[in-house]
Amino acid sequence: QVAADLGIGLVEFYPMPRYTGTQEVNPFLLRDLSKCILCAKCIRADHELVVEGAIDYLERGFDARPATLHDWPLDRSTCTFCGTCMELCPTGALFERDKPRVSTSPQRIVTTCPFCACGCAYELEVADNCVVGVRPGIPDSPNGVTLCVKGRFGYEYVNHPHRLQKPLLRKDGELVATSWENALTAAATGLKDLIAQHGPDSVAILCTPHCSNEEAFLLSLLSSRILQTTNLCCNTGMDMGALIDGMRETLGWTGSRHTFHDIEGAGSLLLIGTNPPASAPLLSYTIKRAVRNNRAHLIAIDPIENKLCRQASVWLRPKPATDEMVLSSLLGAIIQELSGKNSIPGELKEIRRLYQQVSPEDFEKTTGIPFGHIKEAARLFCAAEKKVIAFGNGIIQQPRGKNLVRTICTMSCLIEQLTNREVILFPVLKQSNAVGCMHLGLLETKTPETIFQEILAGHIKGLWIIGDDPAVNLPGAQQVLAALDKLALLVVADSFLSRSAQKAHIVLPVASFAENAGSITNMENRVQFMRPAINPVGESLPGWVIITQLANMLGAGFNFGSPKEILENIKTQVPAYAAMVVSENSATYSSHLLSTPATTAKQTLCVPQIGEPISLPDPEYPFLLVLGSMLFQLDAGHKTARCRRLAKITTDEYAELNMDDAARMNISDHENIRLVSPAGEKLIKSRCTKKIPQGTVFLPLPFTRRSTLLPFSVSGSGFKNFKVRIEKVSS
Ligand code: SF4
Ligand code: SF4
Missing domain, CATH: 3.40.50.740 (Rossmann fold)
Structure with missing residues (x-):
């Protein structure tokens, strides 16, 4: 470094790169491009492993350098601070901000991330009985060199000064x-x-x-x-009965029978009511790699836009609480697509009859989705041989979640019957175990x-x-x-x-x-x-x-x-x-894939039920409050809120609302608003965005902490059916 600083060892007349310093305000990563050798490993990590597209080469010749769009700081780009680029940088041009300094080389112990159900494996770096960092890259682990921001920087709570010391x-x-x-x-x-x-x-x-x-x-x-x-x-944090009973009653088993590797090989993916970029980041990398590498068709069904919707071939954006009609129509369209004019078995006929009964006008009026989009989604989904159906909280937490889970399982079984090929059914769970x-x-x-x-x-x-x-x-x-x-x-x-x-x-x-x-x-x-x-x-x-x-x-x-x-x-x-x-050698990585449930389990298909709309208009509380995950915090933040760097990026509590709704109420971005429900209220900042449909407010789960906004009893209404009104706070 001293030699490099003094220019020793450089070829005469070799032009010095003229990198300007990059002012990073994010709490996670720093860039010192004077050390960059243009190996492009960071760019490849960003494009090929986590498929984010946050950085690329900027300029040409000697001015070329890895940079964000417009050379802005990382926090103004699409960067998620997963740290994969930093992990692969061979020169230290990208490095962890505020990493604890240690006088000796840290010891490394293989363990598993304690946060989400992706279960990334990594090495914990420890020195002086403190955790000072994490290193992924364990061969045969599900995540390889990737992690998400929580796994990468969420180790800080272990060393928190408020840890309990005594009973x-x-x-x-x-x-x-x-x-x-x-x-x-x-x-x-x-x-x-x-x-x-x-x-x-x-x-x-x-x-x-x-x-x-x-x-x-x-x-x-x-x-x-x-x-x-x-x-x-x-x-x-949700009613798991809907998932367990719904799967068991239809398929005879629960959970998943497939790996992330299986998903990565898919040709089409149907993503229903789940936001993997926030709740299961490793799964989202896998899905994005399938889209990037296999040109897989991604069909996303979610009223709220998440990062994967931008990569979807078809994004179906139903009005809230109309999932029953959307799923049953999609199921009908899939049967139509796969069976054509051939004769089909009894249950299929009943479902196809239901589908044919729904007029395109009624469907569009109820769900807000053009009927042609359902047909296109069915066509693209059926075109591939290897199909994945992943679903999550957005379905399980619905008031009639079990019915929806049964419809999804039925969809998977019927496709298998009609194509003679297994469908990868993947419920997306949140917590580590x-x-x-x-x-x-x-x-x-x-x-x-x-x-x-x-x-x-x-x-x-x-x-x-x-x-x-x-x-x-x-x-x-x-x-x-x-x-x-x-x-x-x-x-x-x-x-x-x-x-x-x-x-x-x-x-x-x-x-x-x-x-x-x-x-x-x-x-x-x-x-x-x-x-x-x-x-x-x-x-x-x-x-x-x-x-x-x-x-x-x-x-x-x-x-x-x-x-x-x-x-x-x-x-x-x-x-x-x-x-x-169980491996005798506790120092090395080992994992065991559990034997999968028998595929011969008895299947009991269900003809989808379309009940009365759940979300009735309420003049006093006209907005639907949707709770959801957040990339930088886990659940309500019990542990991650105690990580200094993760907490720093989520200090301002906000609720997201639709731009047009905000304009109608004369509310601007970052303004104080009050969310009022029949149970209580919460003062919070506004964030106006097009990602949220009209009539809906999105509140990240960590910001529900200690709030009286949510009712104590959610039985019968599910976790996705809270009603609120928004009040502008004058000062
Ligand atoms: S931290 Fe992750 S998302 Fe950000 S630039 Fe690096 S690889 Fe891309
Ligand atoms: S939080 Fe989940 S995706 Fe992130 S590192 Fe941990 S296990 Fe992996």
């Missing part, structure tokens, strides 16, 4: 530090007393789909065999709403929360807080003194993913492993140790010495995990 016990109204023995004895005694006085269903356990398979398994044993309570609940929790039966338990209603009704008197913060994550913050106040015993196990933990009688400090071992199962049914990279912070303990110790105080007699021993037990009790071979 806390409430004395005279204050939470004071205590020993593990005191805290666990108090928790066990409290639970035992409640069960003795009021029966097993007076206690409940609320956990998170980010817990490991081993923790989920122990919790299921603890609740069913030791506490004998029916009140075990895993908070996925939602799939593992589904396999272990934790998603078929009571919903959080039911648990909290039973607390308010006085039936549940003791609650153990593990890794979740319902006071922030659940709708109806006031009722949730009132319910927590009502409990005779509240035990919270968390890494931070969360809002729920502040209400607790006993707080147990939990080790983070970087201090824990265990397995998680991603969206592809791939089991991967977390490995402890640093010692637990303070006196915190891994979740599986806490559950084992508390269960033993309740008389469980668990003698598991490690997560591996628990996994061996899972293998004996959950058939899908039976064939797993």
